Amino acid sequence: MTPREITSIPSTEHSSFLKSRYLSAPLMVDIEYIRLLTDSHRKTDGMEVQERRALNHAHALENITPVIHPNDRLAGNKTRYIRGAIPYANYAAEPFLREMRKQEQDAQAKHAETGQGGGVARVMQEAAEKGLRVISGKFLISEPDLQDFRGICEYWEDKCFMAQGDKLWKTHFSEAGFIENGWKIGLYTAPHEPCPEGRLILDFDTAIRKGYQSIIHDIEKRIRDFQPENIVEAGKLHFWRSAITVLKGAIGFAKNYAEEAGRLALTEPDPVRKHELLQLADICGRVPMEPPRNFREAVQSFWFTYLLGHMEGSHLGYSPGKLDRILFPWFKSDVKTNFTEAVSLFEELFVKMTQIEYIASLSWQGLGHGNLYQNLILGGTDEHGNPAANEISRAILQAQINMQMTQPTLSVWYDDRLDDQFLMKAAECVKTGVGYPAFFNQKTYEQHELKTSGLPIEVIRKHCAMGGCTEPTLQGMSYGIVQAGFVNHGKIIDLVMNGGKDPVTGIRMFDERRLKTFEEIRQYYLDSMHSAVRNWQQYWNFVMLAHRDTVPLIFCSVFVQDCIGRGKNMDDGGAILNQSVTTLSSGMVNVANSLAVIKKLCFEDQACTFDELRYAVQDNWQGFEGLRRKALSVPHWGNDEEYVDSIFLDLFNEYCTWVRGQNNYLGKPYDPSMLAISTPVPFGKVCEAFPDGRLKGEPLADGVTSPFPGSDKHGPTAVIRSSSKVDHTQIRGGLLNLKFHPSALSGESGSRNLLALIKTYFENPGFHVQFNVVDSNMLRDAQEHPENYRDLVVRVAGFSAYWVEMSKALQDQVICRTEHLL
Amino acid sequence: MSQGTLFDIQHFGVHDGPGIRTLVFMKGCPLRCSWCCNPESHSAMPQVRYIRFRCKACHRCTEACTRGAITPINGSVLINYDKCRACTSRTCLDVCYHEALNLTGYSLDAKELLTIVSKDLVFYRNSGGGVTFTGGEPLSQPDFLLESLRLCQDAGIHTAIETCGYGNPDSVKAISPHTDLFLFDIKIINPDIHLRHTGQSNDVIIRNLDYLAKEHKHIILRFPLISGITDTEENIGEIIGLMKKLNLQEIQLEPYHTLGESKYEEFGVLHTENLIPEILNYPVETVIERFHAAGIACEVA
Structure with missing residues (x-):
């Protein structure tokens, strides 16, 4: 077994303590926030939607228990526990109720696999020891809380976002049956309502710099000067008043922490800790209401705004954005804080970010693997296009090299002129094996956003960041993408191979067709994909009306330009960029490979008829081993083979064009995107064998342009050459995974070769690449002896995860990605 | 144009010369080193x-x-x-x-090879890499090697060969101007011991090395550390002596491994030697120190 080249430990004992406390904590559900929110909701019937939502959130913020854990130097937690999740029954109560009634949560719950080790194992142990209950597969909850929560869910059962949405689309959408069947057969990911928010980055810069008091004054002035000319314009008042309500609630939240720190200081025997607590009381009494006086206060101010936005909604992909750029001015002007202290502060901040858990339906738990996709992006350029990495960029990298927490996932906006010291530090971080930073090509995204939004290039450069795993967006000015979930291209292959009928359930999705030529088969695939995509988009446009009427984000809208100026929340079109809403899919590589096989074997070589190939995949290739071998020898994606690459490009372009043909619920074209998270595993599980040689139930190819495991036979440069052919400026988000054996990247020359690889891909121009630098033997050993690998972190898709908390199927997928050594 | 027989082309090679490289594994070798881990390279035929x-x-x-x-x-x-x-x-x-x-083994000509190698041009440019001919023994296919090196050089690709040095001196002379870097194996200085363990005497090897050194070619020696055979006090001393004499500055160590063992059976190649222990006479660090003490740059390959 080859060890990882870079290993590091937390920079202080304090950080070590925080990390080990996190690693030994069980996952808890905390119902306090939702109970407070629900109490307020019960009493506010009849209020205008935005004002009610703001008041409910503010009520919860002002009354939630401020918990400062021993030794914490940053204040503010999402829950009262070390690892805690808020169950947002106001988004979707039904999955919880179904679980409590011992029913399957949804059609796909049986396919979902979640991890069993680490904090999850701790849950099972503590549940048995302390008589606690387990909810949603891996969270602990006390019996009284569970009873309380049942009442809360029953209250929301017909009022929550999901229930309201269901009423609309199930009644009025002509293709409702198609969507419900799509879930049953695994054409789509399960309903996304339990955790729809995210892919959102707030304007932290303004929040920190101005402070909440001054923002409140600005809004109050707007109201004073307001002279509406019609009823629609007058409606701005509702948003502005909501904004003030929610900001005041947020101030109350921070003040409670100030008081709590002061209270703890009174009885604290240790003089050092007492001093820390008094300092904390002072800081929380100042920020986020007023601008910070130093770097430490700026970090605390950031964390409050970040946390308060996170608490408002059920988020996945809610991100800190360009934190190095945001915090650097505060660091530069603070002579008292040095690099080492900054690193230690970030170490604590990253533990805080990892401590946030989310609870969703089982299906989404399996898909997201508990990951929150908080993406912190470093480097890139300033608005004039000059490289912008700074000391804080390096401090953040160093903190994650030391801590190796799963959150936030780090990314780098790559630009050729970024300084060597920064890039080599980024390469060093990759070589710890944690799988980040992922590298993104800023110029590619600039072109995408120029085409899509038409905003000035300076604005795009200044605000571009990563909202979630691999979806770029403009921080502080984009609509937080609320999308429906993923379309499974693999399932469409199943349907094509079986005349439009799902071979597993027997459900008919499309009419059967006579397929006599390759062109007819390709067209059948495209037409099926078109229906699957269009129905999915239109269904979601119905659902989002319910979002606007039940859970519009008010606090978050305050920090997205230009909601205050327009007097509208994001759902009403307050954000400057509304083209960010994506339509997601995964598995296209398998489609390209399968069509290449059909074309070659059935229509060029006459090695078999299309019917014979259908029988072969229906029988999972049993008795057709010779034919399968021929199928495997047809060129597969990832080898720079024109034969199959041209098919992939054709499909890719068809998909992108088709997705853009439908407007989203904000009136702009849907933006094509393909990423994967953990979908290749559950999507593959529901699929029969494919013509490309893949066996029944095997995971699909991951990412967007990653080859199917084992089918890339010519090394990483060929993978990159294939991937370079794709016009990445067409999509918002893309994903290429490469796995290297540690020896392939060892030493300084190894780091330089890694950077040369990235540079070459981005010249061509690719969009995203990320690396797992780990010995497969080590991963196999970790499967057998998880107890020795509690803190092993690996890259999955747009996120990294603790190995022991991943499902076996996902572990297997990471192991079988082709490992490039030499 | 002559045909070459290869047993593999590997992309993203990072251990045989600078930068990101394409490694061309050529079939056929005149030596039969008892420690060889590439039995598929022995025969010139598929x-x-x-x-x-x-x-x-x-x-x-x-x-x-x-x-x-x-x-x-x-x-x-x-x-x-x-x-x-x-x-x-x-x-x-x-x-x-x-x-x-x-x-294992297929034929192609230098032009076809160039087409494959050229695909990674941008990777070479960005990393300072190129192509490395290895094997097997590249010099055992001198015409194909010369044509390939020439074409690569004309295409602006950095060229390296990894050679055991056993080849026709005229061939060495011919390829020398078209080769930017020689990774030159040096095993045993004593000709009798060399003969015993590789099947050939080393006169021609030393003569070729001498020629290249006098031509001031960029040479990095590669020294396989084989327990009790090459890693003796005497042999290491003689290598240092030779390097001083020829004014060679760099050497890379290749500690022996048994990973190639199973391949002997797979190719039906008789492997008469007993298994050589992976444990060395001296720790690698000690060998590195000896070279360093003599003012020679030394690292593990």
């Missing part, structure tokens, strides 16, 4: 390889074989490689669905 653990004992190959070279045994097959080598139809390969039977 060969059938049998990977036993993949075999599902379906025995379709037995039926397909036109020479009666494959005997079914319990759980796998037994191959008579003498009969197998005489065959060119290789019908067995098509019926092996599990890829237990493979063909």
